[in-house]
Amino acid sequence: MGKLYILMGPAGSGKTTIGRELGKIFGMKFFTTITTRPMRPGEVQNEDYYFISKEEFLKLRAEDKLAEDIEYAGNMYGTTKESLLKIPKSPTDYYVALTIDAYKDYMKFLTEENIVVIFIWANRGTIIQRMKDRGATDEDIQKRLKHYGSDVEACALADYAVTNDIDIDYAVNKISNYIRVNMKKAS
Template structure:
């Protein structure tokens, strides 16, 4: 990998983005994972600058005002975003930086960082995605219904991305992901 690049990693909840990303980073420590900024309070064990950059609402709003974020959104009463400077610094050092974000953030990145490589992780089917979400045993029926409705909307947007990878089998999906990344990074 010679030239730095921003890689946007998106897909519906339950598709296995986190599992794929952890495997990818384990096998390729030369890749960098972007650290987001948030206004929510740290959870036990979270370290500022490692898990998130924790800031006040006022600090976050100043970052938005001064164009310091590549993308941002409000979720569950808190703000989340991607700080521009750390990403640009890593890219200028020749690093490929991965940004795991939701669809709306990925759409913002298309405007703020048009050279980013945009990857979308797809489930093999909606039925399988529902099976995975239910298998977690973490969500209420109402939450599952909302997640699946949102997943349908997100899947319809997959063609907005440069590359789509189906996560049917973890090893196959990881190989396809590596091929897509290392052909372009």
């Protein structure tokens, strides 16, 4: 039975980077979702996201094919019902970074047996610097930080929480140890 490791936390807290490291360590696959936002340098179509047009996104929504969708910082993000329902039947574990609202929508299709929620926290100053380092404009940074408070509230839903302010290796090691302990309990 496949599990979905849901990484939640503020934008810029390191969810994507940590997820990639966990994928390497545990052989997890990235659970690819859809978005209308432009690709960032280094991103790959059908791996990082399914990058689609706003028109395609709206068509999926109109046809009731989305398990969840959200507009975040001016872009649309979502997950198809079909892809989400494949997780429990899969022999593979997956990881994904989600907002609190997306998590709540996922829970309409998955059970607690199928998911592990990990919260990754970083302070605002660290997040701002990370966003600047990856070329975000001041306007984009402000849009994304607008959700900081509600993103931090997601910690209450987590099975495990970790700080990722300074050393990403620290956060990856703490989460890896947590996953190993829980894998042993499940077997």
